């Protein structure tokens with residue numbers, strides 16, 4: 001199976017966890033795109049979706065799935081999203097597509113975070129994938145210096161602007177021995193909107209697609 005077929009298998013497995021009549025939290029990325037396509041097949045069963053990016057909103061709307069403003073919604077039973085890396089405690093690096101801030105907001109409101117991944121995303125320690133950090137443009141140089149002081153090598157994602165009008169610094173070479181601590185420290189840098197570590201609010205269930213099928217692994 002190709003990596004994309006594995007992504008699709010994980011994504012379609014997530015349909016089993018959708019509550020009838022509910023609003024579904026929808027993440028962003030190539031794995032989630034398969035989930036959105038699958039969601040279209042059960043759209044009569046759901047009220048609609050809350051989305052974490054303009055790209056996902058557009059795809060949902062094109063398939064006739066109503067997209068709600070998060071401010072008008074008080075309950076999201078399930079949030080489905082991919083990850084760039086996920087470790088044994090279900091802490092993740094996300095934001096490879098730059099949607100980390102909205103993803104973190106929708107995840108914070110949701111009762112259950114279901115992570116959909118192909119097996120290559122499972123890692124013993126986070127940090128091989130560069131950590132995305134969303135930054136207010138006027139703070140770019142300041143935040144770059146502060147991230148370097150933490151031991152990383154921040155690189156501006158050239159030509160990229162987030163849905164919120166901000167920049168992304170991708171931090172290479174960071175040692176992440178304590179993901180909750182690193183997430184907290186980076187978020188304390190003035191000018192940082194948020195960072196792509198999802199450790200304080202990690203995944204609750206991992207749907208991991210490999211050659212042998214989709215493993216359904218609850219958070220340890």
Ligand SMILES: O=C[C@H](O)[C@H](O)[C@H](O)COP(=O)(O)O
Nearest residue numbers: 029030031095096097098099
């Ligand atoms: O900003 C993007 C998201 O965090 C994605 O969920 C993450 O980058 C994984 O994307 P993909 O499913 O394309 O590998």
